[in-house]
Amino acid sequence: MDLENQRRIKELAEKYGAENVVVILGGSEAEAAGLAAETVTAGDPTFAGPLAGVSLGLAVYHIFELKDQIDEALWDEHISMMEMVLDVDEIISEVSSIREQYSQYK
Amino acid sequence: MNFPVIKATAYALVHAPNILLEHGTTQSMELAKNPESEYLKKLPSHLRSYEEVVAYPPNQTYIGAIRPDDLAKMPQPWYENRVEKASRFAKYGEIMPEDEFYALMKIVDAFDLVRLEKSFVQEVKAKLVQHPLFDENDLARLGEGVDLAEIEKVVNAHTAEALRLGDRLVGSVSQAHDSDLALTSHIMYENLAAKASATLVLRHLIKNSGIDPLEIDYIVECSEEAAGDMNQRGGGNFAKAIGEMCGLKNATGSDVRSFCAGPAHAMVYAAALVKAGVYKNVVVVAGGATAKLGMNGRDHVNKGMPVLEDVLGAFAVLVTENDGVNPIIRTDVVGRHKIGSGASPQAVMSALVTDPLDRAGISIKDIDRYAPEMQNPEITVPAGAGNVPEANYKMIAALGVKRGDLERNEINNFVAEHGMPGFAPTQGHIPSGVPFIGPGREMILEGSIKNFMIVGKGSLFLARLTNLFDGVTFLVEKNPGLQAQVADSSVSADEVRRLIAEAMRELAKSLA
Numbered sequence: 040m041d042l043e044n045q046r047r048i049k050e051l052a053e054k055y056g057a058e059n060v061v062v063i064l065g066g067s068e069a070e071a072a073g074l075a076a077e078t079v080t081a082g083d084p085t086f087a088g089p090l091a092g093v094s095l096g097l098a099v100y101h102i103f104e105l106k107d108q109i110d111e112a113l114w115d116e117h118i119s120m121m122e123m124v125l126d127v128d129e130i131i132s133e134v135s136s137i138r139e140q141y142s143q144y145k
Numbered sequence: 146m147n148f149p150v151i152k153a154t155a156y157a158l159v160h161a162p163n164i165l166l167e168h169g170t171t172q173s174m175e176l177a178k179n180p181e182s183e184y185l186k187k188l189p190s191h192l193r194s195y196e197e198v199v200a201y202p203p204n205q206t207y208i209g210a211i212r213p214d215d216l217a218k219m220p221q222p223w224y225e226n227r228v229e230k231a232s233r234f235a236k237y238g239e240i241m242p243e244d245e246f247y248a249l250m251k252i253v254d255a256f257d258l259v260r261l262e263k264s265f266v267q268e269v270k271a272k273l274v275q276h277p278l279f280d281e282n283d284l285a286r287l288g289e290g291v292d293l294a295e296i297e298k299v300v301n302a303h304t305a306e307a308l309r310l311g312d313r314l315v316g317s318v319s320q321a322h323d324s325d326l327a328l329t330s331h332i333m334y335e336n337l338a339a340k341a342s343a344t345l346v347l348r349h350l351i352k353n354s355g356i357d358p359l360e361i362d363y364i365v366e367c368s369e370e371a372a373g374d375m376n377q378r379g380g381g382n383f384a385k386a387i388g389e390m391c392g393l394k395n396a397t398g399s400d401v402r403s404f405c406a407g408p409a410h411a412m413v414y415a416a417a418l419v420k421a422g423v424y425k426n427v428v429v430v431a432g433g434a435t436a437k438l439g440m441n442g443r444d445h446v447n448k449g450m451p452v453l454e455d456v457l458g459a460f461a462v463l464v465t466e467n468d469g470v471n472p473i474i475r476t477d478v479v480g481r482h483k484i485g486s487g488a489s490p491q492a493v494m495s496a497l498v499t500d501p502l503d504r505a506g507i508s509i510k511d512i513d514r515y516a517p518e519m520q521n522p523e524i525t526v527p528a529g530a531g532n533v534p535e536a537n538y539k540m541i542a543a544l545g546v547k548r549g550d551l552e553r554n555e556i557n558n559f560v561a562e563h564g565m566p567g568f569a570p571t572q573g574h575i576p577s578g579v580p581f582i583g584p585g586r587e588m589i590l591e592g593s594i595k596n597f598m599i600v601g602k603g604s605l606f607l608a609r610l611t612n613l614f615d616g617v618t619f620l621v622e623k624n625p626g627l628q629a630q631v632a633d634s635s636v637s638a639d640e641v642r643r644l645i646a647e648a649m650r651e652l653a654k655s656l657a
Contacts (some may be wrong), residue, residue, distance in 0.1 A: 117489040142493035
């Protein structure tokens with residue numbers, strides 16, 4: 040995960056409390072989305088950024104997991120194209136499995 | 146309408162393994178933070194030889210020896226399936242070895258910043274004498290060279306960056322000021338590398354087009370670097386500096402930047418300047434980015450493959466007044482990502498692809514080929530960034546499904562028929578649509594396609610000034626011939642007269 044994003048997420052969690060922060064991912068690939076999910080829960084697995092060795096345990100979801108929470112017209116306008124293009128099941132399975140393992144707030 | 150045409154193209158690569166080791170940011174950051182790292186130890190054994198780089202199928206595609214459609218048929222991994230009897234030169238340009246490139250950096254150096262060691266100068270001069278695009282004046286600029294001790298002195302004093310070939314120190318690039326952070330040796334190195342590679346490709350363009358350099362009026366430069374001093378860090382101007390090295394004495398020019406979308410903007414500027422009649426012959430040119438060398442090297446080393454981001458990329462395009470033959474740039478079918486377009490991939494692709502087509506009444510399927518970001522997937526897939534061109538083709542197809550242009554089960558066919566494999570090095574601006582202008586132009590001229598769309602995209606948020614994305618597209622089409630276009634424009638002029646007459650009658654009625 041981008042180092043600058045790691046820094047921002049760490050700051051937000053410190054400011055508002057980890058229990059009050061939900062991370063919504065938009066990654067287009069299961070492995071990359073899984074790594075991002077791991078970074079904001081267990082810590083940066085590449086040990087490169089501000090979240091190296093920092094386990095925030097944040098609640099983390101991929102946008103594809105939240106379809107029923109989002110206005111249908113907005114979904115159609117912004118997400119439906121990518122829904123057709125990406126491997127939705129694989130992404131959801133990867134992100135949800137990381138969440139089950141490492142999120143302290145679900 | 147009378148549209149500008151794409152008269153000629155040129156593409157060049159520079160093999161740069163030693164530049165990669167010290168100036169690719171992935172490596173330079175690691176050298177600063179963790180000089181003893183495993184990655185840096187393993188890296189040299191993953192670097193390719195010049196011969197391997199020349200025989201690499203995507204590189205041969207980039208310089209025009211192989212068509213993208215033929216690359217698609219070649220077995221992968223491409224780095225294990227070399228092109229037999231691959232040549233350094235092909236119809237668009239060449240793949241230059243690193244030693245000659247160091248000499249070229251010296252040739253284009255106007256401020257005595259580059260020092261080359263004496264014996265190295267002799268060796269490389271003997272090679273450059275053979276080069277068709279360098280003459281005696283260029284070789285004279287190499288001078289006699291200096292003693293190694295002089296180079297060691299400035300490198301050890303950290304006032305110069307080293308030019309190395311393996312363990313051998315052959316030269317240096319000095320800082321241009323002792324305290325100006327915009328003129329450090331590192332920045333001068335980057336800028337001279339961009340200038341040198343752009344000079345190389347512009348010379349190929351002049352040769353490929355046959356144009357008299359004195360007839361070129363304007364240069365739009367679109368590489369990645371910022372040239373300036375501490376009082377204006379991006380002051381410019383690469384364009385004139387490069388043109389000066391290629392004898393474009395009647396030209397002026399300027400630099401355009403928009404991260405990876407820069408070249409697409411530059412092409413639209415060039416087309417607009419010609420269309421408006423401001424200039425007749427405009428060149429778009431970009432040199433390579435040293436910072437991006439080995440950007441994903443860590444992943445390539447971890448996966449036991451060669452580090453494939455070992456070349457600088459450069460390209461040049463000549464845009465001229467309509468000659469009735471070469472493919473036209475449809476300046477009326479230009480897409481742009483607007484400030485208010487939104488950042489989701491769907492919003493971006495709609496703004497870039499379907500909005501301009503809708504305005505022109507063209508269906509997604511009517512465009513024979515799309516050239517989005519043409520990154521070589523062999524570089525990006527191991528780094529977790531996916532197959533970028535393929536993802537773009539799927540997005541365009543999915544937009545087509547949403548609009549009813551095609552059925553959902555046609556997506557894969559659409560990708561195969563309207564797409565092509567990525568073949569460009571990940572130099573940021575270089576893959577961004579423009580590598581296909583060369584082959585696309587030829588395919589139109591020979592009649593195998595009728596049109597193509599160039600899709601340039603850029604990540605503006607990297608500069609931390611805005612969260613916005615960017616992108617520009619334009620359509621290139623078979624030239625209908627000068628007479629057909631004149632006939633078209635006379636019809637539309639009649640139509641305009643009829644509409645005005647009708648409006649006047651309406652007005653008269655309403656006044657009566």
